[in-house]
Amino acid sequence: MIDEETARERVVSTADRLFYAHGVQAVGMDTVRTESGVSLKRIYALFPSKDDLVLAVLRRRTRQWDTGVTxxxxxxxxxxxxxxxxxxxxxxxFREDTFRGCAFINFFGELGGDSNRVAEAVREQKASFQRRVAELVREAGGPGHLAPQLVLLAEGAQTTAAISGEPDAAAHARAAADTLIRCAFEGSQEAERAL
Amino acid sequence: MIDEETARERVVSTADRLFYAHGVQAVGMDTVRTESGVSLKRIYALFPSKDDLVLAVLRRRTRQWDTGVTxxxxxxxxxxxxxxxxxxxxxxxFREDTFRGCAFINFFGELGGDSNRVAEAVREQKASFQRRVAELVREAGGPGHLAPQLVLLAEGAQTTAAISGEPDAAAHARAAADTLIRCAFEGSQEAERAL
DNA sequence: TAGAGTAGAGAACGATGGTTCTCTGCGCAA
DNA sequence: TTGCGCAGAGAACCATCGTTCTCTACTCTA
Structure with a gap:
């Protein structure tokens, strides 16, 4: 019999892969069971409902995103x-062949209208990313308005790359970000000179 | 008995409202029937399957988007x-109180993994918008790389506004677009002077 | 070895999905 | 008026959903 943490990890990673690839509602719990190899009884002991499993997937994605960015x-x-x-x-x-956009955005679109827990988890992850970028901007000495603009580019790149299937949206976003950063720093230098 | 076009419009606008607010799979055909007042028999005569109804909703949104932009x-x-x-x-x-992001992005996230027809419709709408922006850039005499960057800002603003619930993502996007446009034109003027 | 306890496989359950069918009733031609 | 045809309401159908339950079999202790 497998360890509780191992079982939990298997279920969440399987659910992640399936929910992300097909959408949450298109995947039944029976499929999660079959593909994870963990019995339904065990799954429901670990996650009281499908909603809880979805939230666990989002928490996992949040951790992965944070360590990736770091x-x-x-x-x-x-x-x-x-x-x-x-x-x-x-x-x-974007170049990974399983890439299908931002899971947070996808889950929000599918479930956010009816599930406050999912909507809140997605909101929190996006707010956290925004804070992260704002901190990077601050460390670089850039103006406060730069961070939300860079975040928009990142978000737009994710959906555009997902829908078009072409990873070069990231390159466009990088180029635009470079321009915005350069202009913002010129602006703040001018502001400094004006003092 | 109501006109065929009237019935079609009622069904599609009802489905649009419900699918957009709750997601496609969360809304049953029975609810579409109840809220539109058109019988299931009639609905299925007009749209052979739910998938066809979803595509009709997307076509309607495409028309509305195009006329809105125009x-x-x-x-x-x-x-x-x-x-x-x-x-x-x-x-x-974004300020409309029913706003819940871009329906194309939402539907793509929910259904695009399994339905090629939906994925293709969404791809085509996004490509069409990109062409539209590229044409505006061309008319303004801007460089070709500007259009995809502006599109990223627009896409990012849509998802960010939807998730955060704050419409000011549009203002951030507009400010960033203004910067990108200004820089692009300075760049192209420099290029012209260099000739 | 005997027995208690637990885990797993999957059947079962009630609800609901998309889709089809039936039945009722109304409008209309002869 | 009579019979035909079509529209509407919603029951019916089968599959599948999320969730629970049962039954089997294995493990570990005394």
């Missing part, structure tokens, strides 16, 4: 490169 | 204002 950012040198590294991280992700 | 753009003066007008159009849309 890794990408930490590899970059200058503060401005650290901002651009976020878009390199996106580019890498 | 209206917004035609009200603006200079070619560069015409580009920015797209973001004013978004701002207006």
């Amino acid at each position: 890794g990408a950012v930490s590899g970059a040198g200058t503060p401005r490169d650290r901002l651009l590294a976020v878009f390199d991280f996106l580019a890498e992700w | 209206g917004a753009v035609s009200g603006a003066g200079t070619p560069r204002d015409r580009l920015l007008a797209v973001f004013d159009f978004l701002a207006e849309w």
Whole structure:
């Protein structure tokens, strides 16, 4: 018999793969059971309802996203490169052949209208990413309005890459981000000179 | 007995409202029937399957989007204002209290993994918007790389506004677009001077 | 070895899905 | 008026959903 943590991880990773590929409602719990190899009884002992499983998937994705961004950012040198590294991280992700957009956006569109728990989890993840980018902008000494603009580019790149199927949306977003960053710093330097 | 076109319009507009608010799979055909007042027999005579109804909803949204963009753009003066007008159009849309993101993105996330027809319809709408923006950029004399960047901002604004619930994503997108446009034109003027 | 307890497989259950069918009733031609 | 045809309401149908239950079999202790 397998360990509880192992069973939990198997169920969540299986559910993640299936929900992300086909949508949540298109995947039955029976399929999760078959593909994870964990019995329904065990699954329901770990996750009281499908909704809880969906939330567990979102929590897992949040952790993965955070460590991914951290890794990408930490590899970059200058503060401005650290901002651009976020878009390199996106580019890498978009090239995975299982890529099908941002799971948070997809789940929100499918379930957010009726499930407050899902909507709230998605909102929190997006807000957390926004805070992360704002912090990177602050560290680079950029103006406050830059962060939400860069976030829009990242979000747009995710949906565009998903729908078009072409990963070069990340390159467009990176180029646009580069322009915005450059202009923002010119602007703030001008502001400094004006003082 | 009501006209065929009237019945069709009633069914599609009802399905649009319900699918958009709750997601496609969360809404049964029986609810569409109840809320539209058109019998199931009639609905299935007009739309052979739920999938066809979903496609009809997408076609309707495509028409509305196109006329909306056309209206917004035609009200603006200079070619560069015409580009920015797209973001004013978004701002207006985001303030509607039924706003819940881009239906194409939502439907793609929910159904695009399994339904090629839906995925293709969404892809085509996004490609059409991209062509539209590219044409506006061309008319304004901007460089070719500007259009996909502006599109990313528009897409990002839609999902961000939907998830955060705050319509000011449109303002951020507009400001970023303004910066990108200004930089692009400075760049192309420099290029012209260099000739 | 005997027995208690637990895990797994999957049948069972009630609800609901998309889709079809039946039955009722109304309008209309002869 | 009579019979025909079609529209509408919703019951019916089968599959599948999320969830629970049962039964078998195995493990571990005394």
